Amino acid sequence: MHRSKLFAACVAITVPALALSGCGVLGIGQAPADLQIYSARHYDLEGAFADFTEETGISVEFITGDDAELLERLKAEGSEGPADVFMTVDAGNLWNAARQDVLAPVSSATLEKAVPEDLRDPEGQWFGLAMRARTLTYNPDNVDPAEFDAQDSYAGLADPKWKGRLCMRDATSSYTQSLVASLIDLHGRDKALEIVKGWVANDVEIMSNDILLLEAIDAGACDVGINNHYYLARTLVEKPDLAVDLFWASQEGAGAHVNISGAGVVANSDNAAEAQQLIEWLATTGQNAFVDANHEFPVNPSVEPEPVIAGFGEFSRMPLNAKAYGDLNAEATELLAEAGYK
Structure with missing residues (x-):
């Protein structure tokens, strides 16, 4: 099921109205990744995701594009889409995604502890991961x-x-x-x-x-x-x-x-548990891997910012x-x- 959904997503990228990049097309005979990420945050992703895969054994591929394009794509694909995680770069976009029923509520004590209350959805549909x-x-x-x-x-x-x-x-x-x-x-x-x-x-x-x-x-x-x-x-x-x-x-x-980049589990994900695991990792163990290269602030108050921005003072x-x-x-x-x- 997941392989056919991924193929459909890659074909859909050629549609002009949804001109996305970074499909991560699979080679012949290559198994599909465990998680598919639709991400409007297109900088410095590879290192964090590689670290996650190394630590957990869960493989990740991502498709990048504009926030609005990706949201429309999620809605258009519905239950046939390959996406497991939607990642975007503005709190308003996260709010709109939740309002348009493309994200699933997540109950996670880990995320509730790691992400301050105003940087996450009250219904658990999205969580801030990086702050600017x-x-x-x-x-x-x-x-x-x-x-x-x-x-x-x-x-x-x-x-x-x-x-x-x-x-x-x-x-x-x-x-x-x-x-x-x-x-x-x-x-x-x-x-x-x-x-x-x-x-x-x-x-x-x-x-x-x-x-x-x-x-x-x-x-x-x-x-x-x-x-x-x-x-x-x-x-x-x-x-x-x-x-x-x-x-x-x-x-x-x-x-x-301030504003945030954040993510939520896609409502139609076939791999919701692994998707939640990724978001929990990004908010905890993987915070520095996710934010440091772009000099963003961690949302997790227990994680120290990298030295350049720490020099700006509290x-x-x-x-x-x-x-x-x-x-x-x-x-x-x-x-x-x-x-x-x-």
């Missing part, structure tokens, strides 16, 4: 961090003193949309709109990716940006003299905005509301357009 913070970055030659609003650092960037000094990501970025969704959840729509309009009034320069944003800050083209912490960590490894420092946002208020985070990230995404997109944010 989206916080302020700045050029220390041009900015005194005492200038930042420690109570509400994101709103503080709407202050006119930052006019002509800001770089941020584009409105189409899921990072921007999730941040604005969290501001709507935290402040209400009217206040969130006021904040974003303030960024626009400050002539924010829009960048297409976080690396360009960091390079602009380093070059003095802008003084302050909002970045995922791990992009700064990656760049510092390559360029230790980078003139960019990190400021943990809103430490006297709600805390820094921080308080904004509680994560996955429902808000999912339900408010469309409103966040509309708000960005209304504010004139490109």
